[in-house]
Amino acid sequence: SFDGKHFVFNPFGVLLFFYEKEFENFWHETAQPSFLYDYFKSRNVRIEDILERKTISRTELLSREIEDTTAVSFLVQAGYLTFKKKIDVGLYEIDFPNIDAGQSISQIMLELEYGLSQGEMEDKGSELRRAIKEEKIEDMLKIIEELFSSMSYMSYGSIEKIEKVEKLESHYSQVMYALLFGAGVKCEMERETSTGRIDLWFTNNGVGYIMELKVDKTPQEALEQIKAKRYDGICGLRKCFLIGINIKSKDKKIEWSVDIR
Missing domain, CATH: 3.40.1350 (Trna Endonuclease; Chain: A, domain 1)
Structure with missing residues (x-):
């Protein structure tokens, strides 16, 4: 979601759902979880680094390259966190896009x-x-x-x-x-x-x-x-x-x- 109102879906996840005929975590299977694992491990990211953050600013998203940014900004740009709603000018509430x-x-x-x-x-x-x-x-x-x-x-x-x-x-x-x-x-x-x-x-x-x-x-x-x-x-x-x-x-x-x- 780019504005907290309009959402996208994972087309490969939908195809796998119809193929397998059961609900599974296809989001994870169609992504590349190994790059997340390596990112968190190399930067010693902690649970609180992600869960304590409820908002993100436009400045934080744009101020650094993705490989040098904060864990939260990285996850937003990787699609594992999304904008839930706009709080103020350049400030957004964030959350997981799906379970x-x-x-x-x-x-x-x-x-x-x-x-x-x-x-x-x-x-x-x-x-x-x-x-x-x-x-x-x-x-x-x-x-x-x-x-x-x-x-x-x-x-x-x-x-x-x-x-x-x-x-x-x-x-x-x-x-x-x-x-x-x-x-x-x-x-x-x-x-x-x-x-x-x-x-x-x-x-x-x-x-x-x-x-x-x-x-x-x-x-x-x-x-x-x-x-x-x-x-x-x-x-x-x-x-x-x-x-x-x-x-x-x-x-x-x-x-x-x-x-x-």
């Missing part, structure tokens, strides 16, 4: 930064999507826990250097977002409401899922924040799962508390 692009980027970043293989993401992603489809919330959270525990502990050194709890919680929200997107679940991070920001939010088949993450606290505290700030007011669906999650920074274990509205 396939988001899934591809998330899987590459999780493999590079946390040693979580794309094969494992594909296998667990299928289980996760099935659990969500069948509304088996405990199964869904256990799969997320398994993915979390599979991540390389060698990568946690940079996290431990973050002293403020707020920064730590923000980082883990980004990791959880990447895990969900990498598994093929389209979600939103830091969804704004009139009372605050929801850490993670997604819907499936008329059911909403609201997640609030805490670090070294309790899942009940996270759940109570959802209720106190009435985050479920955005739901408007037949059912909404309120999920409070606590992450123990020492051993990276997660625990949760769930309510249904």
Whole structure:
């Protein structure tokens, strides 16, 4: 999308869909993901370098050659990020153009930064999507826990250097977002409401899922924040799962508390 209103599609992806007669990540297959992997690895791009950025300016897009620009500008020009809307003169809100692009980027970043293989993401992603489809919330959270525990502990050194709890919680929200997107679940991070920001939010088949993450606290505290700030007011669906999650920074274990509205 060049203006946030008019969108393009991947013609080879459409052809492969009709040929295979099933939905797959054809966006990734018809692109050249190896160049993304090499780019991220050679420049030590981190998850937050991409997910913390919500906007991009025209100046940033035009000021450097593509091989020397920022990771976000590179992804916009490569088609893995797109303009969602124009915010101001020369300033645009950006997002993944589709779930396939988001899934591809998330899987590459999780493999590079946390040693979580794309094969494992594909296998667990299928289980996760099935659990969500069948509304088996405990199964869904256990799969997320398994993915979390599979991540390389060698990568946690940079996290431990973050002293403020707020920064730590923000980082883990980004990791959880990447895990969900990498598994093929389209979600939103830091969804704004009139009372605050929801850490993670997604819907499936008329059911909403609201997640609030805490670090070294309790899942009940996270759940109570959802209720106190009435985050479920955005739901408007037949059912909404309120999920409070606590992450123990020492051993990276997660625990949760769930309510249904």
